[in-house]
Amino acid sequence: MNAPPAIKPMAKPADAAPAEMLTATGQPLKILVVDDEAVFRALLQNLLEKMGLQVVAAGSGAEAVASFMHEQPDMVLMDVMMPGMDGYQATEYIRELSGDSFIPIIFVTAMSDENELALCVMRGGNDFLTKPINPAVLRAKIEAFSQLRRLYKAVKSQRDELAQHNRWLKREYEIAEGVFAKVMHSGGLTSPNIKYMLSPQAIFNGDLLLAAYRPSGELHLMLGDFTGHGLSAAIGTIPVADIFNGMTAKGFPIPEIVAEINQKLQRILPRGLFFAAALLELDAKNHKLSAWVGGVPDILIYGAEQKALAGRFTSTSFPLGVMATDQLDCHVESIEVHPGDRIFLYTDGVPEARNSENAMFSQERLEQCFNDGYEPSVLYERILWELDQFRGAHEQSDDVTLIEVTFDPLASNPQANSNALAPRPPSEWSASFEFGADTLKGYDPLPMMMQVLLETQRLHQHKQRIYMVLAELFLNALEHGLLKLDSSLKERAGGFGEYYQVKEQRLAQIKDGRIKVRLRHAANGSGGRLAIQVEDTGPGFDFQQRLKQVEENQGTHGRGIMMIRSVCESLVYRGAGNIAEAVYPWNLGDGSD
Amino acid sequence: MALTRNVSADGKVVTIKINGRFDFSVHQEFREAYDANCGKASDFVLDLANTEYIDSAACGMLLVFRDAVGGNNANISIANANHEIVRTLTMLQFHKMFKIA
Numbered sequence: 001m002n003a004p005p006a007i008k009p010m011a012k013p014a015d016a017a018p019a020e021m022l023t024a025t026g027q028p029l030k031i032l033v034v035d036d037e038a039v040f041r042a043l044l045q046n047l048l049e050k051m052g053l054q055v056v057a058a059g060s061g062a063e064a065v066a067s068f069m070h071e072q073p074d075m076v077l078m079d080v081m082m083p084g085m086d087g088y089q090a091t092e093y094i095r096e097l098s099g100d101s102f103i104p105i106i107f108v109t110a111m112s113d114e115n116e117l118a119l120c121v122m123r124g125g126n127d128f129l130t131k132p133i134n135p136a137v138l139r140a141k142i143e144a145f146s147q148l149r150r151l152y153k154a155v156k157s158q159r160d161e162l163a164q165h166n167r168w169l170k171r172e173y174e175i176a177e178g179v180f181a182k183v184m185h186s187g188g189l190t191s192p193n194i195k196y197m198l199s200p201q202a203i204f205n206g207d208l209l210l211a212a213y214r215p216s217g218e219l220h221l222m223l224g225d226f227t228g229h230g231l232s233a234a235i236g237t238i239p240v241a242d243i244f245n246g247m248t249a250k251g252f253p254i255p256e257i258v259a260e261i262n263q264k265l266q267r268i269l270p271r272g273l274f275f276a277a278a279l280l281e282l283d284a285k286n287h288k289l290s291a292w293v294g295g296v297p298d299i300l301i302y303g304a305e306q307k308a309l310a311g312r313f314t315s316t317s318f319p320l321g322v323m324a325t326d327q328l329d330c331h332v333e334s335i336e337v338h339p340g341d342r343i344f345l346y347t348d349g350v351p352e353a354r355n356s357e358n359a360m361f362s363q364e365r366l367e368q369c370f371n372d373g374y375e376p377s378v379l380y381e382r383i384l385w386e387l388d389q390f391r392g393a394h395e396q397s398d399d400v401t402l403i404e405v406t407f408d409p410l411a412s413n414p415q416a417n418s419n420a421l422a423p424r425p426p427s428e429w430s431a432s433f434e435f436g437a438d439t440l441k442g443y444d445p446l447p448m449m450m451q452v453l454l455e456t457q458r459l460h461q462h463k464q465r466i467y468m469v470l471a472e473l474f475l476n477a478l479e480h481g482l483l484k485l486d487s488s489l490k491e492r493a494g495g496f497g498e499y500y501q502v503k504e505q506r507l508a509q510i511k512d513g514r515i516k517v518r519l520r521h522a523a524n525g526s527g528g529r530l531a532i533q534v535e536d537t538g539p540g541f542d543f544q545q546r547l548k549q550v551e552e553n554q555g556t557h558g559r560g561i562m563m564i565r566s567v568c569e570s571l572v573y574r575g576a577g578n579i580a581e582a583v584y585p586w587n588l589g590d591g592s593d
Numbered sequence: 594m595a596l597t598r599n600v601s602a603d604g605k606v607v608t609i610k611i612n613g614r615f616d617f618s619v620h621q622e623f624r625e626a627y628d629a630n631c632g633k634a635s636d637f638v639l640d641l642a643n644t645e646y647i648d649s650a651a652c653g654m655l656l657v658f659r660d661a662v663g664g665n666n667a668n669i670s671i672a673n674a675n676h677e678i679v680r681t682l683t684m685l686q687f688h689k690m691f692k693i694a
Contacts, residue, residue, distance in 0.1 A: 225649065226649075227649040227650050227652065227653040228617065228649065228650045228653070229650075271653075271656055271657050271660055272650075272653035272654055272656050272657040273653055274652075274653060274656070276649065276684075276685065294686075295684055295685040295686065296684065297684065315683075315684045315685070315686065316686075317686060318685065318686045318689075319685055319686075322656065348649075348681075360677065362677075363680070
């Protein structure tokens, strides 16, 4: 067996440099000695070599500069008076060449005048030594500068590391901001009836503002706030935005979205991190505003007619991510709104804004703005103005988020026309659904039916209209067919709330009754026909009379029938009026919706 | 001192008093204040008489605190809180989890 070759110990130099005179790599320091007198050069070289240092010698200023470039010494001993380029000039060049690395330059001079010596330091030297050289002083100075050099290097490398780290962090924040900006960008916020001011720091404050439209046209808006600050607060916004946008686009109502977000956050957030939020739905067709509020300040409604605070929604639920979903109150409250009414949402940055005396703007001051009789169109600016006045010169705190939604029955989804999904070639199919009383109590089957429909026949460009037809027929069957609600109730003053209250009551009591929905699609040339038939087990109604009323434009509640007729080629009632069937025609290429 | 702690003679009641702002900066101290007596104490009182402000991170800390001292069986009262703090706690429905006196 061959023994590994023995490692030869490195020959120890006769005069090894002590540890404090070594470079970071363990080499002895390399000193550049500059003097035009050969004898003195040799003397210094000898002294330094005895200390175990490496020495490079130069006989003139110019030679010193050249040698500095080639040899890269760690320290320079520089004669002042030399013919040609003197020590000061050479020092100037060397300083330029050495950039931001620290090369101690010690002037060696026969001068003894104090002013002359001070000049050495002013001209770029770090220190001076007077001839004749005292070896002990020389050694002490080299040791001191060696230590200083090491310290400088350590600080410099920490500084560089920190700078590098900062660059990384900045880059990561930029990437994160890009991702979050995409998450935050939901088309609904571009609606002309929404005004908002979002703190530029919003994302890293954990604030989230989103708006989106259901296929049936209702606006969903969410304002929320994660506990804490920074990336840990921001991180949760991604799943929340995904759920909100995704479920809204599929037509899910607010309570189901709230439950889903809570479920998700319960699973992913550590204890102590939660999401306080408000979600609202604005149903322009029915003048109905519904909201769920969990842990954020009151939503305030400014009445266009009263020019005063006309209503509010107060937090009634835990924030999301705190409780198990079955312990969470996901119900929405609803009120009637009128054209021109303004709905205000804000984060706690508004009431908690502080002035120079550290007083808070407060909920009371905010609400005072609602009771000064301002024109509805100026209230938003007024609130911001009051806030600025209050804060005065105190730092313009950037954590104010304020949103105003104007109820405009004609405002609609600005993105409705930009659906990129092309219709699939027409095909033949049918599907039936049947819902019993128990199912109808706590479940809205419309989103599910829409999903089945859209996955079978890609009619995304028609989805708003189809949803409208399906929803009208289904809700008629439920509210009038099974629950026997009288829609004239809605027209009375205060009847609106009553209508939905009675609906809830009757829905809770209903024991039997079923609704059957049948979707039948048939190809027709380059398009197709979708027949939607809804049948309920209620007693029916006098549809001949109703249709006649609608034709003669009498009565105020034939709105649903007229809306269906405006997009369908036919709407017929059969049986005792408990079966309704509408036929929706479509063609490849009509993308108008 | 942002936080002081008092334990009753029998070791059953721990009173934690927070001075100034109740936010993430007292996180460590707050944790230590209830951790130290977790075993023996049955009742906790959070005295907010000298607390001017509570932020959402601190509300999160309250939930962690509640879990640590018994969750649904925890006996925690929040005493002497100012108007704004009570408003914040109520908004978050914390009055359903803590006794707010």
